[in-house]
Amino acid sequence: MILRFTSCILFISVLSLVSSPAAFSGETWPLNNISEGTVNDIFQNVIALYELEIKNLKAPLEFSYKHSDHIPTPLVSSAELTIKERWDEASQSSKVYYKMNLLGVFSRISTMTEDGIALILCHELGHILGGTPTFLQIYPGLDSALSSEGQADYFAATSCFRKYARKVDQAIDQAESVASIVKDKCTEKYQVNNKEVQVCIRTALAGKAVLTSLNKIRTLQGKDPDFFDFKTPSTFDQKQTGSTLLTHPDFQCRLDTFMNGALCEYESGCNSGVGQRPACWFVQ
Numbered sequence: 001m002i003l004r005f006t007s008c009i010l011f012i013s014v015l016s017l018v019s020s021p022a023a024f025s026g027e028t029w030p031l032n033n034i035s036e037g038t039v040n041d042i043f044q045n046v047i048a049l050y051e052l053e054i055k056n057l058k059a060p061l062e063f064s065y066k067h068s069d070h071i072p073t074p075l076v077s078s079a080e081l082t083i084k085e086r087w088d089e090a091s092q093s094s095k096v097y098y099k100m101n102l103l104g105v106f107s108r109i110s111t112m113t114e115d116g117i118a119l120i121l122c123h124e125l126g127h128i129l130g131g132t133p134t135f136l137q138i139y140p141g142l143d144s145a146l147s148s149e150g151q152a153d154y155f156a157a158t159s160c161f162r163k164y165a166r167k168v169d170q171a172i173d174q175a176e177s178v179a180s181i182v183k184d185k186c187t188e189k190y191q192v193n194n195k196e197v198q199v200c201i202r203t204a205l206a207g208k209a210v211l212t213s214l215n216k217i218r219t220l221q222g223k224d225p226d227f228f229d230f231k232t233p234s235t236f237d238q239k240q241t242g243s244t245l246l247t248h249p250d251f252q253c254r255l256d257t258f259m260n261g262a263l264c265e266y267e268s269g270c271n272s273g274v275g276q277r278p279a280c281w282f283v284q
Helices: 036-048 051-055 114-129 149-167 179-190 194-220 251-263
Strands: 003-006 009-013 061-066 079-088 093-103
Touching: 036 051, 036 061, 036 114, 036 149, 079 114, 093 114, 114 149, 114 194, 149 194, 149 251, 179 194, 179 251, 194 251
Parallel strands: 061 093
Antiparallel strands: 003 009, 009 079, 079 093
């Protein structure tokens, strides 16, 4: 996570940084067949879930996406939420607005899925609507702070993507090697409610798609992949540090957050049990 101020503009990187536009050619990385129209449809479907909440925000929300985007600078976020200002001629004053940006090449990596894109956008929206814990900064003109990285993941899994998956059907690849362990957890939790079992599985697999795609980006950066597996939940306890982690947890912790969120039956979140925020980033 990167948090910086430049000319009173707040940038929050929600996923990762990429550094080599040439390496994203189809010759180097296989690309998926997700179209620009599909990405825009996913965004509209996600935003429609919170139409009233977004309408009542202190600042408008805009979406920026170009399917053919290449990386315009040496370092740029694969997805980010920014708070910006621009001059308003009508009021003769500066106005703030939220800008949600998704890099086109990131959405087209072969390991990315439509559900993965929806989960990313839900994470982005979670910085605005996800609630506590939050970053300490409250931007001038806005009456609330932005949700932390772990909370944005948790909101995406418990609330936003759950709503999305209930509304937008998507077939689950039953050949997915990890589906068996995820299916067992989701079936044990939701039992005979097959619709919720399917939503739970899709949430977990969307999280896997996001993290797998981010590992491809790490490889492009010359970094080692960040290990994660549904079979090996994190054993780290953030209590050792004395406070909740506000920046990005490691990939295993993020996967645990997506999985726990999928196993929480309440959209407002769970304070105990298998669906609670994992201790690898959250301190009760």
